[in-house]
Amino acid sequence: MNGVTRISSEQDVMMITFTEADTASSLADALTAFAQKGVVVDMICQSAPRAATIDFSFTMPASYFESAMQTISEYRTGAGSAPLISSGYSKINLFGEEMVTSCGVAALALRTLRDAGIEVVLITTSDLDISLLVRGENEDSALNVLRQAFAA
Numbered sequence: 001m002n003g004v005t006r007i008s009s010e011q012d013v014m015m016i017t018f019t020e021a022d023t024a025s026s027l028a029d030a031l032t033a034f035a036q037k038g039v040v041v042d043m044i045c046q047s048a049p050r051a052a053t054i055d056f057s058f059t060m061p062a063s064y065f066e067s068a069m070q071t072i073s074e075y076r077t078g079a080g081s082a083p084l085i086s087s088g089y090s091k092i093n094l095f096g097e098e099m100v101t102s103c104g105v106a107a108l109a110l111r112t113l114r115d116a117g118i119e120v121v122l123i124t125t126s127d128l129d130i131s132l133l134v135r136g137e138n139e140d141s142a143l144n145v146l147r148q149a150f151a152a
Contacts, residue, residue, distance in 0.1 A: 002102060002105060002108065002149075003098040003099045003102030003105045004094045005096040006094075007092065007093070007094055007095075007143065007147055009090050009093065009142075009143055010091045010093070012061060012062045012063070012136070013062060013089040013091050014059065014062045014068070014089065015043075015059045015089060015121065015122060015133065016057065016072070016083050017055065017085075018055065018083045019084070020053045021054055021056060022052065023049070023052060023053070026056070027046055027056045030056070033074065034060075034068070037067045037068075039060055039067050039068055040060060041059065041060050042091070042131070043058055045122055045124055057122060059089070059091065065087070068085070069085075088135060088136045089121060089134065089135060089136055090133075090135070090136045091134075092131070092133075092134060092143065093129055093130070093132075094129060094150070095128060095129045096128065099128055099129070099130075105130065109130060109132065109146060112149040113132070113142060113146070116142070116145045118142050119134065120132050120133065121134065121135070
C-alpha cells in the first residue's frame with residue numbers, strides 16, 4: 001500500500017485555532033491549561049513565527065466542547081485574539097511503518113483528496129502516520145478514494 005498499511009477515521013472532531021499568539025510559550029501554556037481540565041488534544045500544529053507571534057491549532061473530540069469552552073474562558077493567550085472554534089470534522093489517519101523510507105505518501109494523499117474535491121483543513125505528520133482533518137460530510141468519500149489510491 002505504498003507505505004500505508006492502515007487507514008482509519010475518527011468522527012465528530014472539533015478544532016481550536018489561536019491566531020497571533022505571543023511566541024511559542026503561548027502554545028505550551030494553552031496545552032497545559034487544556035491538560036489541567038482533562039481535555040485530550042490531538043493534531044497539534046504551529047505556524048512559523050511572524051515577528052513575535054505565531055498561530056497554532058489543535059483538535060479534540062467534540063465531546064470535550066464544554067470543558068474546552070470553560071478552559072478558553074479562563075485562559076487567553078498573550079495579546080492574541082479570541083480563538084476560532086469549529087466542529088463537524090473527521091480525522092483520517094494513514095499509518096505505516098514503511099512511511100519512514102517511502103517517498104510521496106503525503107503528496108499522494110493530498111493529491112488524491114484534491115482531485116476528489118475534498119478540502120484538507122489541517123494536516124499533521126510523524127514518521128509513521130499522517131493525520132488529515134476533513135469535513136465530516138466528506139469522510140466516507142475521503143476514505144474510499146484514499147483506500148483506492150493506496151491499494152496499488
